[in-house]
Amino acid sequence: MARSLQEQLDAGEPEPWEPEAGDSVLGEIEAISTREGDWGPYTVVTLLDSNGDAWNVACWDTVCKNKVEELAPEVGDMIGFKFLGEKANKSGSATYKNWSVKLARAAAPASESVEVADGFDDSEDI
Numbered sequence: 001m002a003r004s005l006q007e008q009l010d011a012g013e014p015e016p017w018e019p020e021a022g023d024s025v026l027g028e029i030e031a032i033s034t035r036e037g038d039w040g041p042y043t044v045v046t047l048l049d050s051n052g053d054a055w056n057v058a059c060w061d062t063v064c065k066n067k068v069e070e071l072a073p074e075v076g077d078m079i080g081f082k083f084l085g086e087k088a089n090k091s092g093s094a095t096y097k098n099w100s101v102k103l104a105r106a107a108a109p110a111s112e113s114v115e116v117a118d119g120f121d122d123s124e125d126i
Contacts, residue, residue, distance in 0.1 A: 002028060002076070003048060014046055014054035021085030025055055026102075029077050043068050047079060057081050067101040076106035 003011070008030070017025050027047035034041050035058075042060035045068065049055065059065045064081070073079050084098040 002030065003052075003054070008054075011054060014056045017055040017057045017081070019081075019083035021083060024080060024082035025049060025057065026078065026080030027055070028106075029073055029075050029079055030054060031075060032073065045073065045079060045081075061097040061099065063097060064099040064101065067099060071101060071103045073103050074106070078104040078106070 019025070025047070027049035029045060030048050031046040033044045033046070035044055037060055039060070042058060042065060045057045045059065047055055047057065059068045071079075080100075080102040082100040084100060086095045087098040088095050
């Protein structure tokens with residue numbers, strides 16, 4: 001499933017994945033990079049889906065960023081992202097973007113995959 005270095009060069013920069021609530025994308029991690037944004041550094045996971053399309057998933061939303069950091073994915077792992085939409089924090093004073101992120105290590109059988117709970121612990125106001 002992995003593309004050769006030449007195939008990656010020929011294809012150019014992957015498209016950014018821009019989800020609507022309920023959208024998901026999954027595939028093999030091709031690259032992990034850090035970029036600088038208006039609110040500091042964030043992780044970009046480049047993945048290759050089952051159709052052979054490459055996508056850049058920018059993990060700048062707090063929930064997505066924290067889940068990816070917790071999972072510590074590596075190139076070759078299988079990863080899935082699902083954007084769950086906007087959710088009100090516990091006090092109802094603000095909203096945040098909620099995500100589900102799942103990971104299956106390349107070296108581990110699928111039955112030993114690591115996963116993060118779908119929900120976000122919103123015991124603290126965001």
